[in-house]
Amino acid sequence: MRSRLLSATFAAVGLLLLSGCATATPTAPAESSAAAPSAPATAAASGECAYPAESGASSDVTAPPADPTVTGAVSATLSTTAGDIAIALDADRTPCTVGSFVSLAEQQYFDGTDCHRLTTQGIFVLQCGDPTGTGRGGPGYSFDDELDGSETYPAGTVAMANAGPDTNGSQFFLVYEDSQLPPSYTVFGQMDAAGLEVVRQIAAVGAEGGAADGAPATPVTITSVAIG
Template structure:
């Protein structure tokens, strides 16, 4: 279904959703992270370690080019810990970025092995937000289906976008990576829609831990 002429906030609610969960995760604290199994895995994955990781950067290797991302390890340790754990397990390998928006908000959404926008890793975890979040071009943030329902889906912001501070910002693309996403967006979504699968399929072939 095509979605046209929606206000940015309404479009955001339709776009930035991941898999729903039956049990919300506890809000993580500075000492340890909590990941709650929900039994709804699009691709099986082990739970991440509860101790934060020290990884500070990754590179998304895609069919459109490399996208280097610096990670907000200190500010969002549990989100980064989950992302890095999934990357190390090969969870994102050979998965398609399933959604592109070119109106209202400007993001490429990835991280669902099922390619449907509803898949996740079989667990959820809490938001790491403080209300000051903004989403300028270059932002990498978690998609969700409501408070504390983070899983594996994330989005790459390629132009400044107005969103409520409800999505954990856990990384920043470098200039070259941002240009890769902008080139994907320039081709548009399937059928010329403002919200849909990228017209040019984009596959994450792997994630390199830098």
Template sequence: MRNSLTAPSRVRLALLALSAAAALALSGCASTPGTGDSAAPGSSPAASQPAASGACTYTADGRPAAKKVTAPPADPTATGQVPVTISTSAGDLAVTLDADSAPCTVGSFLSLAKQAYFDGTNCHRLTTQGIFVLQCGDPTGTGTGGPGYSFPDELKGTETYPAGTLAMANAGPDTNGSQFFVVYADTQLPPSYTVFGHLDAASTQIVAGIAAEGTDNGQPDGKPKTPVTIKEIIQG
């Protein structure tokens, strides 16, 4: 699913039209792979409050899962700050997930990680102008793959995206799936993307180093020039 960080061609056109400070939609194939639908740049959606215990809703989206997985339980089990290591070909990324502010998002992420959904997948998108993110989480590597289900946003409406932010890509409101992005330099975006964790400073620098090598097409939006493969995601 291409989320607001969505189709590269669309983003490149937006970059030509907007200044570097302008907000660009981060599209990800959350629950509608390949549609290219995305929230309008600069839009500020109504805040979505974190779900209460037992209130998480993971809905089948009618599309084949990029990898066969079962949906997470409706009742999230993780609470507080959850340490996770995203082991990649570029190095280990130390992440802290915020299960209190985004319980359903963290529940889905951990469930997919435990089912090895992310293992062996390549981060398929890097942007180096206007917005500064590395996008991952699609086993197909095309930006159109998802887990076969979607779930609602968990937004306060005041989200910001400084360097080190871990957030969900989407194809519009309430279309989260498996794709996520790492912000490696402060980025201006509308509060449309659920923030569910943060990388430490050293890990953020690893991603910034990947970005410094540029994209495979030499453009500000493309696949990383040096492929980045997620080996596994380990909780604890």
């Protein structure tokens, strides 16, 4: 299973943040002030999503159906040992991503999983969704990015971690302070104010050993994910 990574280079602080055993670093695309944003590049452009199988599933789950089954705004609540985190998912903009997340939640894939990564410098995220807790775990399938190049990552953003273009699986990250990242990570939801505060309280304790990037000093476990 490829390592799901969330990475960025920050010249101002000379800091390279990688997750797990990352072997590649996404780079920002060239800027073009003349080009208008395009419609989201999505696997559902033809009305269907593709979830090709991969080896090394971390848990026994079934891939979502090719036809998106959710639309509009979808509510999700992550119940964690640190508190509840409510998220509004955007199934119209990112139908394949939300379809996968909802399917995994309904199969209890996330139940009992630890949020394995916290970053406290350069980018400010809590990363979750890997049953193995190693940064390498996934659901046994992948799916394409749903991007249009205009993605930004302010506080409250929920987005997919990946191992390069079109390698989404189950890992996602919660942004607790505005973060500068290239538009390479599919944004599929937003935390509410109370949920954002829960993540900020987790971040305030820091990562293990005072590191800028590592497991949260206070372990955080997703006990369940409720949809609707």
